Each structure stands twice: as C-alpha cells, then as structure tokens.
Amino acid sequence: MISVRKLTKRFGDQEILRGIDLEVAERDVVAIIGPSGSGKSTVLRCLNFLEAPTSGEIFIAGERLGYEDDGRGGQRRRREADLNRQRAEIGMVFQQFNLWPHRTVLENIIEAPILVRRQPPDAAIAIARALLEKVGLLAKQDAYPSTLSGGQQQRVAIARSLAMQPRMLLLDEVTSALDPETIREVLDVIKALAVEGMTMLLVTHEMAFAREVAHRIVFMDEGRILEEAPPAEFFSRPQHARAKAFLDKVL
Amino acid sequence: MNGFDTNVILEWAPLLFEGLLVTIAFTLGSLVLGLLIGLLVAVAGMSRHFLLRLAARAYVDAIRGTPLLLQLFILYYGLPAAGIKLTAPVAGILGLGINAGAYLAEIFRAGIEAVPRPHVQAARSLGMSSRQTLVRIQLPQAIALVLPPMANEMISLVKSTSLISTISIGELLRSGQIAVSITFAPLEIYLVVAALYLALNLLLSSLVRHLEMRTGSRGRSEANRTLQDVGV
Numbered sequence: 001m002i003s004v005r006k007l008t009k010r011f012g013d014q015e016i017l018r019g020i021d022l023e024v025a026e027r028d029v030v031a032i033i034g035p036s037g038s039g040k041s042t043v044l045r046c047l048n049f050l051e052a053p054t055s056g057e058i059f060i061a062g063e064r065l066g067y068e069d070d071g072r073g074g075q076r077r078r079r080e081a082d083l084n085r086q087r088a089e090i091g092m093v094f095q096q097f098n099l100w101p102h103r104t105v106l107e108n109i110i111e112a113p114i115l116v117r118r119q120p121p122d123a124a125i126a127i128a129r130a131l132l133e134k135v136g137l138l139a140k141q142d143a144y145p146s147t148l149s150g151g152q153q154q155r156v157a158i159a160r161s162l163a164m165q166p167r168m169l170l171l172d173e174v175t176s177a178l179d180p181e182t183i184r185e186v187l188d189v190i191k192a193l194a195v196e197g198m199t200m201l202l203v204t205h206e207m208a209f210a211r212e213v214a215h216r217i218v219f220m221d222e223g224r225i226l227e228e229a230p231p232a233e234f235f236s237r238p239q240h241a242r243a244k245a246f247l248d249k250v251l
Numbered sequence: 252m253n254g255f256d257t258n259v260i261l262e263w264a265p266l267l268f269e270g271l272l273v274t275i276a277f278t279l280g281s282l283v284l285g286l287l288i289g290l291l292v293a294v295a296g297m298s299r300h301f302l303l304r305l306a307a308r309a310y311v312d313a314i315r316g317t318p319l320l321l322q323l324f325i326l327y328y329g330l331p332a333a334g335i336k337l338t339a340p341v342a343g344i345l346g347l348g349i350n351a352g353a354y355l356a357e358i359f360r361a362g363i364e365a366v367p368r369p370h371v372q373a374a375r376s377l378g379m380s381s382r383q384t385l386v387r388i389q390l391p392q393a394i395a396l397v398l399p400p401m402a403n404e405m406i407s408l409v410k411s412t413s414l415i416s417t418i419s420i421g422e423l424l425r426s427g428q429i430a431v432s433i434t435f436a437p438l439e440i441y442l443v444v445a446a447l448y449l450a451l452n453l454l455l456s457s458l459v460r461h462l463e464m465r466t467g468s469r470g471r472s473e474a475n476r477t478l479q480d481v482g483v
Binding site for chain 1: 369372374375376383387388391392466
C-alpha cells in the first residue's frame with residue numbers, strides 16, 4: 001500500500017529525517033514510537049505531502065506521491081489537481097483535531113466529499129450520518145465544534161477523514177491533546193477501525209494502545225528507524241540500546 | 252442673523268437631503284469597488300508568484316503613502332493631459348474605491364493570515380485545492396474576524412466622500428457650502444451636515460455590529476487571539 005524509500009527531510013540546516021525506509025501493507029496497522037523530535041510526525045506529514053520530501057520516494061499503491069514521469073526518463077512535480085487527488089486517498093487526523101469552527105459537525109464532514117469527490121449532497125449527508133453513528137455522535141450533527149469536548153471533536157475529525165473513503169489513515173498523536181477521561185473513547189474508535197481492516201499508520205505516545213492494536217512497532221530516533229518488530233517482541237525484548245532506554249523511561 | 256435660526260434649516264433641508272443621497276450613493280459605489288479590489292489585492296499579496304506579490308505590495312504602498320485628495324486631483328485634473336478624460340462621478344468612485352481597496356486589502360490579508368494554519372492543512376489533506384480552501388475555509392472565517400476593522404474603514408470612507416466636493420460633485424458637504432454661501436448661516440447648516448454624517452455612520456456601525464452578532468461567537472475566540480498576535 002505504502003512504500004517509502006530513502007526519505008529525507010531537511011528544514012534549513014536541520015536534518016529531521018535521515019533516510020527512512022518503510023513498508024505498510026494493506027490492512028496493516030503500524031505504530032511509530034520514539035522520543036519527541038525524532039521525526040515521527042514529519043514522516044506522516046510527508047506521506048500526505050503537507051511537507052515535500054527533500055529526497056527519497058514515496059509510493060501509494062504503486063504510484064509515486066507528488067511526482068510523475070516527465071516522459072524523458074526524469075521526474076517532475078505533479079500538477080496541483082493531480083496531487084489533490086492523491087491526497088484525498090490518504091486520510092489524516094491531527095493532534096489538534098483541526099475541525100473548522102464556522103461549520104457544524106455535519107458540514108465539516110460533507111465539505112470535502114461534495115467539493116472534491118463531487119458527491120451529491122444527499123448521498124454525502126447519508127454517509128456522514130452513518131459515520132457519525134459509528135463514532136457515537138449522531139446526536140451532535142448540528143453542533144458547532146467549539147461546543148464539543150476534545151474527545152468528541154477528535155471522533156468527528158476521524159469521521160471527516162473516513163468520509164473521503166481513503167485507502168489508509170494517518171493518525172498523528174491523536175490523543176495527545178485530550179483529557180485523560182476522553183482518550184479511551186477515541187482509542188476505541190481507532191481499535192474498531194483496525195478490526196475492520198483499515199490500513200493505518202499512527203504516531204502515538206500511548207504505549208499500551210500501540211501494543212494492543214498495532215501489528216508492528218516502528219521505533220524512531222533522530223530521524224532514523226532504529227528498530228521494527230511485532231509489539232510482543234519489541235516491548236519484551238527491544239534490540240537497540242536506545243529503544244531500551246526509551247522504553248525504560250516511558251513504561 | 253443673530254442667534255440660532257431654525258427656519259434656515261427647514262428651508263434648505265431639501266438640498267441637504269439631496270446631498271446626503273449623493274454621499275450615500277458614492278459611499279456604496281466606492282465600497283463595492285473597494286471590497287472587490289481589496290479582496291483581489293489581498294489574495295495577490297499571498298500568491299506563490301513573486302510578481303503578483305510585488306504588484307500588490309506596490310499598490311498598497313503607493314495608495315497609502317499619498318493623500319486621497321491628491322489621488323482625486325490626479326484622476327480628475329491630471330489624467331486628461333494623458334488623453335484620459337473621466338467624468339467627475341467616475342473619477343470620484345474610482346478614486347475612493349482605489350483608495351479604500353488598499354486599506355481593505357491589508358485588513359483582509361491580516362484576517363486570512365489569522366485563520367489558523369492547521370485549518371488549512373486539514374482542508375488540503377482532504378484533497379481540497381488551494382482555491383477551494385481559500386473560498387470555503389479561510390475567507391468565511393477571515394471576514395467574520397475582520398468585521399470590526401472593516402467597520403472602521405467604511406466609516407472613514409463615508410467621511411472621505413466629502414473630499415469629492417473638490418471635483419465639483421454635489422455631495423453632502425458641498426450642498427452645505429452652497430447653502431451657507433447663500434444664507435450666511437454657517438453654524439446652523441454645518442451642524443445639520445455634521446448630524447447627517449453622524450447619523451449615517453451610526454447606522455453603518457450598528458449594521459456591522461448586527462452582522463458581528465450573527466457570525467457569532469462560534470469558534471471566534473480562538474481565531475481572535477491569533478488576530479491580536481498579528482496586531483489587528
């Protein structure tokens with residue numbers, strides 16, 4: 001589904017990613033963990049082309065993200081419309097939810113399906129309602145985001161991403177901004193998606209949750225992937241010294 | 252002619268009222284033009300293309316850096332020398348609109364930039380184009396945000412219309428001057444003229460306040476905090 005090769009990202013003279021190779025297969029749930037500043041979120045942002053990679057390649061279902069053949073053996077930047085089409089295939093959920101405050105819950109969800117996918121409003125509303133039902137917030141469809149709790153906003157944000165029927169979901173520390181008592185309701189929604197077979201790549205600080213839902217743990221530090229293993233193995237027998245040190249601190 | 256003569260006011264009310272209508276017409280005309288120019292220049296000022304950004308910057312600097320009265324003189328008295336002859340009303344609307352546009356552009360730009368970046372990124376990550384994001388996500392929030400400074404600009408525009416009396420347009424102030432030159436009752440007439448400007452502006456600001464209430468408090472607190480950061 002996703003294939004990342006030798007991805008690097010540099011901001012000025014700061015090297016954030018120093019060569020990332022990563023494969024995520026269909027129906028895979030992969031959790032990226034690591035200390036803050038290790039580049040975890042930047043990987044996700046590159047996968048949605050919110051940041052353009054400095055070098056390296058990203059393939060989504062075999063198609064190169066952001067670039068295409070120029071017909072002369074080289075590569076050129078895709079046109080905006082084409083890039084938007086690719087972006088629409090990959091859902092992204094943010095730490096701060098980022099719902100639009102001037103639109104109701106339902107309007108937040110149907111906006112992109114109507115504008116980007118050209119869905120008829122009736123169909124978009126029906127899909128949005130079904131998704132709200134799924135995340136347990138149908139009763140809030142006409143509420144404005146500012147009247148919802150953090151956990152509720154995040155569930156709406158997940159529904160908004162799902163409304164585009166993406167091939168996969170990128171989740172960027174989606175519980176980090178939440179009150180402890182609302183974290184569980186969001187994690188339950190993600191877990192249900194994992195069970196349904198949604199392909200997901202998540203950056204998280206919730207070690208227990210990563211162990212519970214992820215098929216694979218990716219440990220990052222200083223812009224590199226240092227270790228990749230199934231959760232049972234990673235949490236009980238981390239191989240890399242820095243992974244050990246990290247787990248000692250957070251567990 | 253001693254004391255305060257109310258008869259003079261009644262006698263000249265029709266002319267002053269006519270002047271008021273002209274002032275309203277020029278305010279509305281130049282406001283529409285100014286909003287249009289302001290929006291275009293604001294968007295151009297944030298463009299990817301360097302030349303567009305430069306043009307927008309130059310426009311705002313040139314207009315803000317010179318007096319409106321001088322701009323009106325150039326349009327009405329200066330351009331004929333270059334073979335472009337504008338009628339007084341056209342020069343008046345153009346001058347006021349072009350001038351207001353520069354100030355409104357800065358207000359819009361501040362408003363658009365005050366919409367939190369993450370709202371834009373959420374839209375882009377869903378596959379919305381930059382134009383769709385601007386129209387559907389940024390502008391609605393920006394306009395709600397900049398209503399108060401926009402009200403300032405509109406009020407200032409109402410008062411600026413008095414300057415077009417100098418290119419022979421019979422707006423409110425000019426009607427007053429005509430009445431004074433005949434009646435020699437400057438206090439009565441000018442106080443009435445002042446009251447009329449004041450009434451017009453009070454109406455305008457209550458209208459904007461009503462709009463502010465309607466766009467409401469939803470989600471504005473967050474954005475307003477950001478707006479204070481950019482100094483609006």
